[in-house]
Amino acid sequence: MTTPGQSPTVSIRLDAPPRVASLGVGVHGTGAATEVFRLPDLWQLHLYGYSAELTVDSVVHAIRPGRVSLVPPGAEVRFRYRGRSEHLYAHFALPGSGPAVDVPLVQDAGAEAPALGTLLHRAVVVAPRNPARAAAELWTALWRIAELGVPGGPARPPDPVAAAMAHVEAHLADPLAVPRLARVAGVSHNHLTRLFRARTGTTVVGYVRERRMVRARHLLRESTLSVTAVAAAVGIADLQAFNKACRRAFGHSPRALRTASGPVRAPAGGQRNPVPR
DSSP, X not given: OBOGGGOOEEEEOOSSOOEEEEEEEEEESSSOSEEEEEOSSOEEEEEESSOEEEEETTEEEEEOTTEEEEEOTTOEEEEEOSSSEEEEEXXXXXOOXXXXXXXXXXXXXXXXXXXXXXXXXXXXXXXXXXXXXXXXXXXXXXXXXXXXXXXXXXXXXXXXXXXHHHHHHHTTTSOOOHHHHHHHHTSOHHHHXXXXXXXXXXXXXXXXXHHHHHHHHHHHHHOOOOHHHHHHHTTOOOHHHHHHHHHHHHSSOHHHHHXXXXXXXXXXXXXXXXXXX
C-alpha cells in the first residue's frame, strides 16, 4: 500500500470555480464490501470518516479518518469497505486553464480536516437552493486541500514571510512595527528583515508602507470614504502624514489622487505586489 508521502499526484487547475455535478454524504459498505466504478468526465473528492482500502488505477491506498482523496476523471476506482462507511463527497468538473497545481491523490488533512468537513457540509446543504454558493464552498475546500503540503514530500514548513505578509494585509489599520511582525512570523527581528529583503527586494517597513499606499489608492479612487476615513483605514491617522505619504508614493495629494482620471504610478520604494513563494 502507499503511504501519504508516496501517494501519486494529480494536477488540478483552480483558477476558475468548479462546475458541481453532485455533492452529498455517501454511505457505503452496508450491502456490498466492494464497489468498482469510473466517472469519465468528473473529478471525485472524498473526505473520509472511516478506514478502508482505495485502489485507483491499480495503485492501492490506505484510507483512514481524516484523509482526503482527489481522483481525476476517467480513473477506475475500487473501494473495499469494512462495514458501514460514511464520507463527504463531491463530483465536479474543473474548467480552469491556468497553471496546474500538483496535489497528492490521497493525503492526510490533519488539523484541516474539521474545516474541510465544515466547507463540504455547507456546500451540501446550500446546493439545492444556491448552486453558486455551493461551488464557492467547494472551491475554497479545493484550495485548502491543494495547500496541505508539498506533493511527495514532508509537510510544507512554516513560511515566516508569508505569515508576516498575511498579518499586514489583515491589520493595515493597526500599528505594524517590525518586532510585532517578527513575533507573528515566529522568527527574530533581524531574521525577518533578511528574509524580506531576499524575497521582495525591500525592507519590512518598505513593504508595509507600500501595502498601505496600495490600499489607500484603491479606497480614494473607488469609494466615497472621506480622506480622513481612508487615512485611518490604512493606519495613518495624522492627515498631514497621510498627505506626505501619498505625495511621496504617487506624486499627488489624496484629494488630487481621488479626482485623477488617468493611471497613477505604482507606489515608490518597493516591489509591486510581491508574492510569497
